[in-house]
C-alpha cells in the first residue's frame with residue numbers, strides 16, 4: 025500500500041485552474057488507486073508566510089476542504105485535515121531547518137521570483153518555507169506527492185533533506201517521489217492566454233472562480249480572448265486563446281481535443297464558445313450544488329476532526345522518534 029500526500033494553500037479564491045490542475049486530478053488519482061492511502065491537508069501555516077486577512081483565511085480554509093469533498097474526494101479514504109491543527113508540522117519544520125542549507129533555500133525559484141519583484145518586508149518564514157513543506161511530506165512517510173510544476177523543486181529539496189538525514193543517522197525518512205501532471209494541465213487566463221489563470225489577477229474577467237455566479241461564468245467564457253483566424257484547432261503558439269478553451273473543454277467533457285476539433289470543423293468560434301459556456305456552467309453548477317450540500321450537512325467538522333486525530337497520531341510518533349534519533353531530550 026502506498027501513501028499519497030498533497031497540500032493546498034488557502035490563499036485567494038479557488039479558480040477553474042485550481043479545479044482542473046489540482047482538485048479534479050487529486051480526486052481522479054484517488055479513484056484510480058483504490059488500494060492506496062490518501063493524505064490531504066490545507067496548508068494554512070504556509071499561507072501566513074505572506075500577510076492574510078484573519079476572516080478570509082478561516083473561510084478559505086473551510087472552503088477548500090468542502091470543495092474537495094464536493095469534487096468527489098472520498099472522506100472515508102482520505103485523511104483530510106488542517107495543517108495548523110497538527111502541531112508536529114511546525115515542530116518537524118524547525119528540526120528540518122537544521123538540516124537545510126541556506127544555499128539550497130536561496131536557489132528556490134519561488135523565493136527568487138519574490139526577491140526579483142523587489143517586494144519589501146518578506147518574512148523569514150517565506151525563506152524557510154521549503155523546510156516546512158519537507159516536514160509536511162516526511163512526517164507521514166509519503167511515497168508520492170502530486171503537485172503542479174511550480175512545486176517540483178520543493179519536492180526535490182525534500183528528497184535531498186531526507187537523504188541527508190538518513191545518511192547522517194540511519195534510514196529514517198522515506199524519500200518521496202513527485203507526481204507532475206502531463207503537459208496541458210495549465211489553464212491560462214481568459215483575457216491574456218500567455219499567463220496562468222490566477223485568482224490574484226486584477227482583472228476578474230480573466231479567471232473563473234468556482235463560486236462565481238453561473239451567468240457570470242458563461243459571460244466570461246463568451247468574452248474570452250481568441251484570434252482572427254476563425255478555425256477551431258489546437259495550436260497553442262498561434263492560437264493560445266482557443267488552445268486554452270479546447271483544453272478546458274477536453275478536461276470537463278472528458279473528450280479528446282482531436283474529437284472536439286472534429287465536432288467544430290465547420291463551425292465558428294461563437295458556437296464553440298456558447299457550447300463551452302454551457303458545459304462549464306453545468307459542471308461548476310453541479311460542483312456548487314454539492315459544495316452547498318457539504319456546507320449545509322454539517323459533516324465537514326467531523327471529517328476534519330477525524331483527519332486531525334489520525335494525522336496527529338502518525339505525526340506524533342514520527343517526530344518523537346526523530347528527536348530521539350537526533351539526541352534531543354532524555355529518551356533513548
Ligand code: AMP
Pocket residue numbers: 032033041042043044045046171172173174209210211212220221222
Ligand atoms: P495555487 O493556487 O497557485 O497555490 O495552486 C494550488 C494548486 O492548483 C497547485 O497544485 C497548482 O499547480 C494548481 N493550479 C493553480 N492555478 C492553476 C492553473 N491556472 N492551471 C492549472 N493548475 C493550477
Ligand code: TRP
Pocket residue numbers: 029030031032033067070156157160161169170171175
Ligand atoms: N507549497 C504548496 C503550494 O504552494 C502547498 C504545500 C504545502 C504542499 N505543503 C505541501 C504540497 C506538501 C504538497 C506537499 O501549492
